[in-house]
Amino acid sequence: REVLGEDLVKRLCATSHERRKNAAVEIQERVRHGGNLDRDDVLRILSCFQRHFLDSHHSSQHSSNQKKGGLIGIASVAMGLGDDIDQFLPQLVERVLALFNDEEARVRYYACETFHNIAKVAKGKVLRYFDKIFAGLCKLYADVDTEVRAGVAVLDRLMKDIVEKSPQLVNAESIVEALKERAKFRNPYVRQLVLAWITLLLGLRESVDIVQYLPKYLDGLFNMLCDQSRDIRHNADTTLEKLLQQLVEPADTLTDNRLQIMLDSAEIVVKCCKHSDCAVRYEALVWLYAFTNLQTSVACEMTQPLNRRWIKLLPLLLEGTLSCFDDNEERIARMAVENNNSLLAMATHLSTDLPVDALIEQLKQTMRPTTRSRGCPVVRTDCLQWMCLLLGSSTDDMLRMKMMDSFGNAIFETLKGNDDEVVGAALDVLALIMEGRRETDEEFRDEEGRDFFDVVAHRLLDLFRQQTLEEKGWLVIRHLCGHLDVRRLYITVARAIQEAAAKNEPGELEFTQQLVQTFSWILFTAVETKQLRDELLQPAPISGLVGRAAIADDTQERPLFFELLLPWFHNPVSALALCLWAQQYELATELT
DSSP: OTTTOHHHHHHHTOSOHHHHHHHHHHHHHHHHHOTTOOHHHHHHHHHHHIIIIIOGGGOOTTHHHHHHHHHHHHHHHHHHHGGGGGGGHHHHHHHHHHGGGOSOHHHHHHHHHHHHHHHHHHGGGGGGGHHHHHHHHHHHHTOSOHHHHHHHHHHHHHHHHHHHHOGGGOOHHHHHHHHHHHHTOOOHHHHHHHHHHHHHHHTTTTTOOOGGGHHHHHHHHHHHTTOSOHHHHHHHHHHHHHHHHHHHOSGGGOOHHHHHHHHHHHHHHHHHHTOSSHHHHHHHHHHHHHHHHHHHHHGGGSOHHHHHHHHHHHHHHHHHHHTTTTOSSHHHHHHHHHHHHHHHHHHHHHGGGOOHHHHHHHHHHHHSTTSGGGGOHHHHHHHHHHHHHHHHHOHHHHSSHHHHHHHHHHHHHHTTSSOHHHHHHHHHHHHHHHTSOOOSOGGGSOTTSOOHHHHHHHHHHHHIIIIIHHHHHHHHHHHHHTTSOHHHHHHHHHHHHHHHHHHTOTTHHHHHHHHHHHHHHHHHHOGGGHHHHHHHTSOOOGGGOOOHHHHTOOSSOOOHHHHHHHHHTTSHHHHHHHHHHTTOHHHHHHHO
């Protein structure tokens, strides 16, 4: 009051808008042309407005008019300061933004108008306070009063103009922090505001790089894809498309920083692959597909630390992809298949460095009967395809008995299914295991000293005991005969039959008879066993059969006929057929 005078202060508090306006013009002129006003005088004027007009504990029943008068006075001071406004911005910004939260709609509107005048004078200098300003914009964009929302829209346009004209003054990290918090809001007006600002900043990529902070606000953008408003969903989809384009294109100019951003964003994208909304799941798969394709194309140019991080991330990427394989939306399921092919190419390229344990654990979880995908043949087939890849590229890590114990159960459970394609894929995996190592190292043998071939063969026989033999015995045996050393398979089974028969367990005789019959049918009818039929036609003197003990002797190779004969006795018809085919007519006569 000492600086402005009692009369001027009273006019600012008047109920008449005209009187307040005249007082504001006078204040502006005094500040602009008052050569005897120093910095302390301006601060005293602002303090006066704060103390007598804006502070709630000084307000009377006419507080609304007082606050409006104080805001008008602050706007006048700001316009009067002109280029000298910079040193007073902290006081101006703090006082006005505080009234964005006032309970009176007209006060909020005046506060918005006042800040518009401050920003118009300060220009790019006001961007130092963007985080606080944006918080205020979001507050008023969600205002219940239409005039306030209209007023803040004008202020928002001015702030965008300032950013476009002075992008070099923008603190990208500060802006992103402000956007990150508000991207989580569900208010449609706030979401539209956030999307508009991100779109604006993406257009200023040469000066303001917000892509480098992508992991901070990506989750919020994905969540907007399931907004109730069609406009918001569309704008969010467009924004995500622009972000992805700036992140991955052009591939030949990608920096390690960009690849690092992808790595940091991948976990968020995978989480979105499991979202309840189909639009979110589809967009997440699009992002994953872009990530994996890009990694494969530039892997040879990446640094070792980045390559190792991508390798470590592979199980997570696979998890996101597999979760969408059996999606009800055809486009999502199709995209998941494409992404899986890309992941397979990525894994093939990385080959020897694959995180085998983590990948197997992920595949096991996906194949468990308790998972949502348990009934989807495509998912199970894909998991088995991954196991085939791992067996081919990481043989040393896969072909250990401990690892076999880890994923073997999942494969054998798959054989119980009804889908022939899935069963065939499982058998391909088992064939690769059985064709694997045969070293004498303990790591490649079980407690009984059996190698992988023997272990898998015995487990298959155990599976046949669970009524699987009648259902798909032919399929399983013929498939394995087409991929394995068929002679060794028949000899292994024959010896296993003899071992089981020696135990004389209840029900074993009936199973053995059926098992011999099935193997005998395949032996004499299947294309896959032609070489065995040819071998049986070779002369094998009956004197070579030296007793049952010889069957278990693995130190020398014996004629196939002698290996099969004793086990085949458990099914007389099959034994007779064997003798007749091998032209052992005298023995056949004895059997009859």
